[in-house]
Amino acid sequence: MTYYRPIPNTDAARPAGAHTLAGGWCWFDRVEELHRDAPARLIPAEEVPEEALLRLTAPRPAICGIAFDAPSLIGILNVTPDSFSDGGEHFDPGIALARARAMQKAGAQIVDIGGESTRPGAAEVAIAEEIRRTAPVIRALRAETDLPISIDTRKAAVARDAHEAGATLINDVAGFTFDPALAPFAAKSRLPVCIMHAQGTPEIMQNDPRYDNVALDIYDYLEGRVSALEALGIPRSQMIIDPGIGFGKTLEHNLTLLRSLSLFHGIGCPILLGASRKRFIGTLSGVEEAGARVHGSVAVALAGVAQGVQMLRVHDVTETAQALALWRAATGP
Template sequence: MPYYRPIPRFDHVRPADALPLAGGWLWFDTVEELHRDAPARLIPARDLPPDVLSRLTAPRASIAGLDLSKPQLMGILNVTPDSFSDGGLHFDPADALAHTDRMIDGGAVIIDVGGESTRPGATEIPLDEEIRRTAPVIAAIRARHPVPISIDTRKAPVARAARDAGADLINDVAGFTFDPDLAPFAAEAGLPVCVMHAQGTPEIMQKDPRYDHVALDIYDYLSDRIEALTALGIPRAQIIVDPGIGFGKTLEHNLTLLQTLSLFHGLGCPILLGASRKRFIGTIGGSDEARHRAPGSIAVALAGVAQGAQILRVHDVRETNEALRLWQAATLGQLP
């Protein structure tokens, strides 16, 4: 079976047969046709099968009120004592709300609230503790801001409490495979979802991860998860996909995914890129401490935007927003 990766471009001079990539800010006229058992080749976009062409070009529908015709920033709010980058900084509800204010002021259009660390080596926490950490903070944000809120959880009871507190989206790092009740709850509640790929649980995911072809393997996984979710009644137009940078991947796997990110537009869903402050950024950039990885994180975020990623999940919201505005002005001629 062939896979098709559009070659994204953003030059202001476009050929007559240029096609919009996912209805967004990029265009393409050439596609890399990939096979598991044959060499890749470049083909004209006009030679694509009609169904593939439709998925690659169709505008992405609004999800949780987000306009996905342009890049959007998701601010990370970890209400945990042990997250890899900012564990403990926003564990107190007052600190969490103050940080949310800063992220929204800095350009975040959605806040992702997580109460269980999924850093490499992290262990599962009790349900009641995860709910205690997240639901009150979500309720406080909802009382103060109209911004969409996502709950970063693998568990249905946590998602249910978050929805009752005002959450608008479920973001599951386990791809809705950890808790069999989570996807049916999302369908029942009519909530949009973000489905992420991870190889293994946080406890073991970085212990020698292996793939036959990392990009194609993850594409197939996400395709299967989309089919499972749509079978439950969740519309494809309300599903976001995330290849899971750093979740069961080596440095080389992460770089391959970043270089081939446009492949995932073929799923017909918006793409979320969550690479902020990850270990590989520190390895390449030379920053041992996660909190010092903002410059490298911004570079990776802009590389994702150049591949058409619609949502950037970031810690350093204001800095990323400033860089994104300059990137849009310098490359697309778009002024804020």
């Protein structure tokens, strides 16, 4: 199989004949052609087969009313006692609702609400408890705003209650492989989905993650999951993909993925980058406390946007929104 990684650019001096990447703010006129059994080579975009080039260039349809001609922000709202960065901070429903309001005011286009920590080593939460944590917050938020709400869950029963409460998207860190009832529920309910890659469950994912080729392995996984969900009746146009930074990856795996993000445009779906406050940022910056990794998180987010990543899942909405505004003003896309 041949893979094509566009080389993104945002410079104002765009050459004639350059292609727009995924209908967004980047352009490209060169592509890295990748193989598992041969050296990579740089080729002109015109040499990319027509079908592959169309996937790289076609504008992504809106999802939950969110257009993808500019980067969008997903605010993280963990209503858990033990998430790696903000565990316990929003466990009280009133505090969680206030946090959601603040993120919307700061520029979040969607709020992602999760009731089960998926940090390395985390144990599974009972379905009833996960519903108890998430559904009331979703219901209260929906009562006062039409802001899109994502339910971050691996379980169909949790997603069902969340949808009844007002959630409009399902974000599954297990790529819809944990609960066989979740993908059919999404299809039947006509809900858009975010498909993430993780190697192993949270309990064991960081024990000894290994890949033949981390970028190509995850590309194949995500393409396979997208095709499987298409077969169940979920349109590709209503899917978001997430390479799963930090989920069953070493530091080097994470860095390779960050350098290879534009590869995933070849799947034809919007790309979500969820690297906010993660351990590798602390390792590289020497910042142990997760909540103090704001600056490193913003830097990684901007690196993703420079590769055409359409969605940024972040804890620090205000800071990331400010950085994006300045980045776009300075670069001009």
